[in-house]
Amino acid sequence: MSDKKSRILLIEDDASIAELQKDYLEINQMEAEISSDGKVGLTRALNEPFDLIVVDIMLPSMDGFEICRRIREKKNIPLMIVSAKKEDIDKIRGLGLGADDYLTKPFSPSELVARVQAHIKRYQLLTGSDSANETIESNQIVIDKSARRVHVLGKEVIFTTKEFDLLLFFMTHPNRVWMKEQLFRQVWAMDDLDSDIYTVVVHVGRIREKLKKANLSEIPIETIWGSGYRFNT
Incomplete structure (x- = not known):
């Protein structure tokens, strides 16, 4: 088993929420990087080697739905949406665009960590030598x-x-x-x-x-x- 830390991209424009997510992920032995702009986050997601991407829906320059759609055209890595939008139609839309999970705000940071770990573990298991x-x-x-x-x-x-x-x-x-x-x-x-x-x-x-x-x-x-x-x- 490699000791390499999982690398997470947080596309989130609320600095306090992003920093809290980053802190909890890093406490749990993951590397987390923040992008507060939608287009910038998409560029990084498509061109850098992340193990999982967490994206908010309401973002400057490009919304999370469009980011999700564009990522899925190029990559199949785990992708989570976190959003204050709680309506079923928003969740169905996000999942329909290829997100693996949809977590509604407010949520506990420990729940985010647990879901991130589960998605990465599952993905690594299914793409491994077994x-x-x-x-x-x-x-x-x-x-x-x-x-x-x-x-x-x-x-x-x-x-x-x-x-x-x-x-x-x-x-x-x-x-x-x-x-x-x-x-x-x-x-x-x-x-x-x-x-x-x-x-x-x-x-x-x-x-x-x-x-x-x-x-x-x-x-x-x-x-x-x-x-x-x-x-x-």
């Missing part, structure tokens, strides 16, 4: 775990980090019903909260949408009303 040289195939979907690539009907389809993780979990645990809370614990590696149901719902929806666009005739992820989801083989 997954080498393994492919999984079902319903004309082929996952290459080592390369983190997905092919549908022979054509590559691009998934974000958590979309890939969730699809991989479904395909390695087929033909059983998974509650949304269980999926959140398994894939996001965190205890479930009521608001986090949207995280799972949005990611399942995006996976289905991409499979449909890839011309898959039967979408294998079935909604079991009142229970959760099942990946049928």
Whole structure:
């Protein structure tokens, strides 16, 4: 295991909040850097080697939604949104643009640290050597775990980090019903909260949408009303 510290970018224009987040992350053996401007933060996110990015929505020069969209066009590293915007539509939009998590203000710094650590650990685990040289195939979907690539009907389809993780979990645990809370614990590696149901719902929806666009005739992820989801083989 490397002793290299995880490097976090905080795109946040409220100096007091940013410094508090930075302090707590550094206390927990991570490196944290702050960008208070949206465009500057995006440039750094795209051109520097960060392990995770935390972005606010309301920012000077470019909002967090646009930053999230642009990052996801280029990178699949863990990406979290933190915002005072608590409406469900904002959370669904953020997750729909590719964020792995959405944390509403105010929140405890320790919760931020726990989520950051969980996302980084999960990402490193799934991109590490343990997954080498393994492919999984079902319903004309082929996952290459080592390369983190997905092919549908022979054509590559691009998934974000958590979309890939969730699809991989479904395909390695087929033909059983998974509650949304269980999926959140398994894939996001965190205890479930009521608001986090949207995280799972949005990611399942995006996976289905991409499979449909890839011309898959039967979408294998079935909604079991009142229970959760099942990946049928």
